[in-house]
Amino acid sequence: MGQGRRMVKQGPPEPLDETLVTRKRKDAPGQVNPERKKRSRIAAREAKEARAKATPKTRVAGKPVVKNSPAPNGTKPKKPSKKAAPLPPPDDDDVMESADGLDDSDVDGLDNINVTGLDALGSADEDDDDINEDEFDSDVEPRRAMWSDDDDDDEIEEKLTAANIAGLSRKLDMQKAVEDAEAQAELDENMQTNIAGERPKILEDDEDEEGGKPKTTLVSQDLGLLRSRLTDTVRVLESFKELGEVGRSRSEYRASLLKDICAYYGYSEFLADKLLGLFPVREAHAFFEANETARPVVIRTNTLRSHRRELAQALINRGVQLEPVGKWSKVGLQIFDAQVPLGATPEYLAGHYILQAASSFLPVMALAPQEHERVLDMAAAPGGKTTHIAALMKNTGVVFANDANKDRAKGLIGNIHRLGVRNTIVCQYSALEFPRVMGGFDRVLLDAPCSGTGVIAKDASVKTNKTEADFMKLPHLQKQLILAAIDSVDHHSKTGGYIVYSTCSVTVEENEQVVQYALNKRPNVRLVETGLTFGKEGFTKIQGKVFHPSMKMTRRYYPHTYNVDGFFVAKFKKIAITPANAVGVNEATKTTGSSTKSATTEHEFVDRTPIGQDEEEDFGGFDEEEDQMYIQRAQAKSMRRKGKDPKAIVPKGANGVAKEALKEKSENSDASPKVQADRKEKKGDSVEVTKNSNGISVKETTVESKKARRKSSEKKAKA
Numbered sequence: 001m002g003q004g005r006r007m008v009k010q011g012p013p014e015p016l017d018e019t020l021v022t023r024k025r026k027d028a029p030g031q032v033n034p035e036r037k038k039r040s041r042i043a044a045r046e047a048k049e050a051r052a053k054a055t056p057k058t059r060v061a062g063k064p065v066v067k068n069s070p071a072p073n074g075t076k077p078k079k080p081s082k083k084a085a086p087l088p089p090p091d092d093d094d095v096m097e098s099a100d101g102l103d104d105s106d107v108d109g110l111d112n113i114n115v116t117g118l119d120a121l122g123s124a125d126e127d128d129d130d131i132n133e134d135e136f137d138s139d140v141e142p143r144r145a146m147w148s149d150d151d152d153d154d155e156i157e158e159k160l161t162a163a164n165i166a167g168l169s170r171k172l173d174m175q176k177a178v179e180d181a182e183a184q185a186e187l188d189e190n191m192q193t194n195i196a197g198e199r200p201k202i203l204e205d206d207e208d209e210e211g212g213k214p215k216t217t218l219v220s221q222d223l224g225l226l227r228s229r230l231t232d233t234v235r236v237l238e239s240f241k242e243l244g245e246v247g248r249s250r251s252e253y254r255a256s257l258l259k260d261i262c263a264y265y266g267y268s269e270f271l272a273d274k275l276l277g278l279f280p281v282r283e284a285h286a287f288f289e290a291n292e293t294a295r296p297v298v299i300r301t302n303t304l305r306s307h308r309r310e311l312a313q314a315l316i317n318r319g320v321q322l323e324p325v326g327k328w329s330k331v332g333l334q335i336f337d338a339q340v341p342l343g344a345t346p347e348y349l350a351g352h353y354i355l356q357a358a359s360s361f362l363p364v365m366a367l368a369p370q371e372h373e374r375v376l377d378m379a380a381a382p383g384g385k386t387t388h389i390a391a392l393m394k395n396t397g398v399v400f401a402n403d404a405n406k407d408r409a410k411g412l413i414g415n416i417h418r419l420g421v422r423n424t425i426v427c428q429y430s431a432l433e434f435p436r437v438m439g440g441f442d443r444v445l446l447d448a449p450c451s452g453t454g455v456i457a458k459d460a461s462v463k464t465n466k467t468e469a470d471f472m473k474l475p476h477l478q479k480q481l482i483l484a485a486i487d488s489v490d491h492h493s494k495t496g497g498y499i500v501y502s503t504c505s506v507t508v509e510e511n512e513q514v515v516q517y518a519l520n521k522r523p524n525v526r527l528v529e530t531g532l533t534f535g536k537e538g539f540t541k542i543q544g545k546v547f548h549p550s551m552k553m554t555r556r557y558y559p560h561t562y563n564v565d566g567f568f569v570a571k572f573k574k575i576a577i578t579p580a581n582a583v584g585v586n587e588a589t590k591t592t593g594s595s596t597k598s599a600t601t602e603h604e605f606v607d608r609t610p611i612g613q614d615e616e617e618d619f620g621g622f623d624e625e626e627d628q629m630y631i632q633r634a635q636a637k638s639m640r641r642k643g644k645d646p647k648a649i650v651p652k653g654a655n656g657v658a659k660e661a662l663k664e665k666s667e668n669s670d671a672s673p674k675v676q677a678d679r680k681e682k683k684g685d686s687v688e689v690t691k692n693s694n695g696i697s698v699k700e701t702t703v704e705s706k707k708a709r710r711k712s713s714e715k716k717a718k719a
């Protein structure tokens, strides 16, 4: 086993770029048919020649640098550009909710198809048991490992590869684009500061009147200068002792960097400062840079309807170029190019896949739902994760998919139908109302509404529209939601007792601070390993804040490290009941104003109030008397069919109302409101004639039925 393999196995997975994917395919031993090899070579040679013509290169310090003269000062440098391509409609969103309820989608198109493969994430999958880890190598990887869900059908794989051959030359073009971009970046970096040891002059001598901070006199058009100053400042801050100007402080350089980041990438100073504080300075630069390019388009195979290999073959036949997303997932396919809109293929319409960002797989993988369990997805729309949960449960057990937003819940229902999910019930509550609505779940997923700072590449508006207030309101909501999630889980569950909290944000306020709050307020939970085999550890210490050491078990994902959307995943195990006097128990009940009897008597915040008793409006309400009438009609019909006398039934309505009353109601049902009222009045009952919103129906309240209802409610309350 080569050195490379050992490193891949032991260390964190390195991002693997597209060129390596290409090489893997070509180098795979005993896998390549001669025809394919020949065509690949031709394509490679052609691309190489074209490249040589277009960009003569030399190498400086081991990295490619373009020989052509640098962009003159004041000219616009090449900023990472976006490639236009057909947009598939999104299925799954994670950017979602900001405080104002805005959202956006996980996958918003084929534009910006990224050239860095997600294979980078390759390490053992939770459920990918046919992967031989020893075989993994960033340079040489047997094809079998690529298709980890299928065993040893090399022949089919070769066909897939052959069908994909057109993609290989395209990948070479992409490779060229990457090299060009790298060269340009390298050039920018070296433009002003390529003499070792020289202290670059970055800060200006004039200071502004207010803060004494360095002025940024460069206007936004001076992107070339901005960029080189930015990279220089990063370099100085990294080696401040050697490179900092005498008499200048670190904070001056930082202030200059912050201003340049805002000017160059277009962030509000508030957000840029917050994000800059998350990373060492060079990493922060990489983060801002990564937010300028889109993440790869990924689809998740719906295993309720298809298998990954079958799906891949079908899409390849339609001209889609794709690869398995990486060893960590059995169901993901990364799309490199598509001649057809991915949101309108027959396979899409038949529910064989869903467009879903790679990082959206992670919370569900951490949740690890089991067959026959009872699972709650607290903020579920549009259902990328719900449908994944249902697929892992093989349509057994039951999933409650809840979302507070009615319109988004419609999308959720659409996805559930399209993907053939049959074990899921959709509901529309504020998740804060759980567990009063229902509790006792084996597992709960809280994919919380968040600021979306992990998905800026998809929604650039986040750069400027998030304010300080958002980073107070959102964490406040997230903290309430996480307590509700914890209280909804059955700690006695034989198979589960787990809660997963996730966001597509990278800020500490929305992640570690929320998790720490949950640990503080709920001593009956502890953090456990997520089971995810890659991802950076959550912070235990940052910016003067200290968190519980177990915070290490949470996982952070960044666009610049794994080429996935920024994400956070934490997994809790509930080990005991929630004390009745715990914070949040009362707050949650306040929202509905119902009795807290169950919480106080059982010390577990599980309310067993029948659903819908007080909330008839949402679902159109239930009319028990009317129901009873239909039941009796059906019974009578059935008796008649059997040749019996239907009058033999001595029915009682749900409220104890005798058959006569129902019969009367039945007779009246055809009469006009006025006639009905007259009839009632004759009988001496008090009558209210009201029209509903459509102006057509009568709401009648007789003395008799009022009494009956009261009686029935009392009975229920006692029960």
Ligand SMILES: C[S@@+](CC[C@H](N)C(=O)[O-])C[C@H]1O[C@@H](n2cnc3c(N)ncnc32)[C@H](O)[C@@H]1O
Residues within 6 Å of the ligand: 092, 093, 094, 095, 096, 097, 360, 378, 379, 380, 381, 382, 383, 384, 385, 386, 402, 403, 404, 405, 408, 429, 430, 431, 432, 447, 448, 449, 450
């Ligand atoms: C990040 S998105 C969920 C994405 C979803 N899990 C998926 O994978 O497709 C957050 C969701 O939270 C919902 N939401 C916001 N506030 C809520 C609340 N109080 N209760 C329940 N859902 C809420 C939003 O409507 C939004 O759909």
